[in-house]
Amino acid sequence: MLGTVEVWRGDDRLDVGTPRNREVLARLLLSPGRVLPIARLIDDLWEGCPPPQALSSLRTFICRLRRVVEPPAQEAGRPSVLITEPLGYVLRVDEAALDSARFEQLLQQARGAADPSTVLGLVDEALGLWRGPAYAEFTHALWAKGEVARLQELQLGAVERRLDTLLTLGRHGEAVPELEAHTRAHPLREEGWRLLALGLYRSSRQGDALAALRDARGYLAEELGVDPGPELRKLEAGILSQTADLDLPPAPAPVAIRRPVARLRCxxxxxLLATAGAAMADAESGSGSSMVFDGEPGVGRTQLLRGVEALADMRGFQVAWAQAHPLEREYDYGVARQVFEPILYSMPESERHELLRGTVQPAADIVWHNRPSSGGPDGLHALYRLAVRLAERAPLLIAIDDLQWCDPGSLRWLAYLARRIEGVPLVVAATRATGVPAGDDQLLESLCSLFAPVCLGGLPAEAAAALAAELFGAEPEPAFLASCLHETGGNTFLLAEHLKAQATGKRSTSIARWAAGQLRHAGPGAATLARAVATLDHAADFHTVADLAGLADSQAASALSALVGMGILRDGSPLRFTQPVVRQAVLDGVPASVPRFALTSIVTPEPPGSPVRSGVPGPVGG
Known part of the structure; x- marks a missing residue:
């Protein structure tokens, strides 16, 4: 549990009620799926001093909670979530719906991952579930103290794992300031001091590294009366002797910098692959070009870009891949750094130094030393020259997924590059989700006007039949396939997930999560408007929908414009969903008919007008 107790059904945060109601729910969630005896529950809630009416009070709390947690369609008198057993109560909830369980699952995946970039992504996602101290609402409760200590230790370990991984990736400039703050906040954790000293040493700050170790020795002696452990003593000796073991391990040879994981055939x-192949043939002859794969969410943009990547690799191109993300839109030149950093890291230091000399030097500050403020005209030109120098070594493909979430600095660099690419053996291939609001729509449109547009629509019947045959191992019945195409509009993601659901006879939770994610991307009011359209169906004219959604006409019009632009709703009256499966997912809620229990660490309420948190991430990209 990562803070206050919250219960979610789809996009709606439900009102649990009084603090005592939330405490009862939190205590039950400590043991999901297991019977909690009444006597134990009363003892925990009143800490061994229950009032005479404790049992009746507890039953009142349970009754109130049932009104919140049971599905709306649940038959009265037959609870399926909060169940009374002969000896107590049991809360039947999927642990995967708990933020605390998700946090531990991500850390477990990180422990099993070998690639540092993968580890960093998993740990960042895990730490993103935290917004404050564990069980902030119940720090007074004796029953919570053990779990609070356990989760806090896991969090601190995750923070240190993240910082260790940054050092492994050579990102000392990012890690050292965070390590300085971490050691000030937790001066008795030797691992933090070890990482700080190592980061300072690798930043050519040997004196500061030794000073940090002296500070660690002082804290430990003053607070605990002990000397530093063997790891800190070993590190200090290594720094004094400048042992090579403390340097970054040598980078692998720059062969196949990034192996594609997608199949060549889409x-x-x-x-469309043939179009990209023709562009690569031109690049091999010294004439570069740029293209953007444009399509509604879910049509398969990312899959196609992976195919382009695989084709480029087969032709002997260097491949530089970047994935834009809405959470990193404020990180200036973040996409440019994704493009260049793996290539630079794979080079021997002498070769990298030679590549970044002269007019390219400002680019080194941006993509290698992580100083985005070094941008501006000189930075744009330096990044362009860096791309040219790399392309002169071997033809280069720069692949960027989800251009609509690209940061402004990288958008300006791509525009600068696209206007000067004609004589360079370089192909830029990007994807953009049609209609998804961008951070700077005007800048994005200006960039895309410089790219050759390649529009993606729904899958044709022949391709849909091939997809079904791959999934089922046999040719589908024509009527069944036609029904699936009608339900999904030929949208690649929706069709594949709908086919899988049909095979199991269950509704697709993947479609439900995807729909929730797209409604979040559509902006404020979109989820509420979509629910109103789904509910009204044939009676969904604009003003009736706006009234049901509780939105002013201007708000409803803005949300409707986004949903139509993304292909979720059709334009016209009555308003209709483009794909019936999405309407069904919206009606069902996310996940379908099951409350969303999210134990987050949000201590303060959401500010007015902020997007509603669904707690269920959806896929990003096509």
């Missing part, structure tokens, strides 16, 4: 998109 169902129903072979003609």
């Amino acid at each position: 169902l129903g998109r072979d003609d």
Whole structure:
């Protein structure tokens, strides 16, 4: 549990009630799926001094909670979530719906990952579930103290794992300031001091590294009366002797910097792959070009870009891949750094130094030393020259997924590059989700006007039949396939997930999560408006929908424009969903008919007008 107790059904945060109601729910969630005896529950809630009416009070709390947590369609008198057993109560909830369980699952995946970039992504996602101290609402409760200590230790370990991984990736400039703050906050954790000293040493600050170790020795002696442990003593000796073991391990040879993971063939998109192949042939002759794969969310943009990546690799291109993300839109030149950093890291230091000399030097500050403020005209030109120098070594493909979430600095660099690419053996291939609001729509449109547009629509019937045959191992019945195409509009993601659901006879939770994610991306009011359209169906004219959603006409019009632009709703009256499966997912809620229990660490309420948190991430990109 990562803070106050919150219960979510789809996009709606439900009102649990009084603090005592939330405490009862929190205590039950400590043991999901297991019977909690009444006597134990009373003892925990009143800490061994229950009042005479404790049992009746507890039953009142349980009754109130049932009104919140049970599905709306649940038959009265037959609870399926909060159940009374002969000896107590049991809360039947999927642990995967708990933020605390998700946090531990991500850390477990990080422990099993070998690639540092993968580890960093998993740990960042895990730490993103925290917004404050564990069990902030119940720090007074004796029953919570053990779990608070356990989760806090896991969090601190995750923070240190993240900082260790940054050092492994050579990102000392990012890690050292965070390590300085971490050691000030937790001066008795020797691992923090070890990482700080190592980061300072690798930043050519040997004196500061030794000073940090002296500070650690002083804290430990003053607070605990002990000397530093063997790891700190070993590190200090290594720094004094400048042992090579403390340097970054040598980078692998720059062969196949990034191996593509996608199949070369993309169902129903072979003609678009051929277009990309023609652009690569021109680049091999010294004439570069840029293209953008434009399509509604879910049509398969990312899959097609992976196919382009695989084709480029087969032709001997260097491949530089970047994935834009809405959470990193404020990180200036973040996408440019994703493009260049893996290539630079794979080079021997002498070769990298030679590549970054002269007019390219300002680019080194941006993508290698992590000083985005070094941008401006000189930075744009330096990044352009860096791309040219790399392309002169071997033809280069720069692949960027989800351009709509690209940071402004990288957008300006791509525009600068696209206007000067004609004589360079370089192909820029990007994807953009049609209609998804961008951070700077005007800047994005200006960039895309410089790219050759390649539009993606729904899968044709032949490709859909091939997809179904791959999933089922046999040709589908024509009527069944036609029904699936009607339900999904031929949207690649929706069709694949709908086919899988049909095979199991269950509704697709993947479609439900995807729909929730797209409604979040559509902006404020979109989820509420979509629910109103789904509810009204044939009676969904604009003003009735706006009234039901409780939105002013201007707010409803803005949300409707986004939903139509993204292909979720059709334009016209009555308003209708483009894909019936999405309407069903919206009606069902996310996940379908099951309350969303999210134990987050949000201590303060959401500010007015902020997007509603669904707690269920959706896929990003096509």
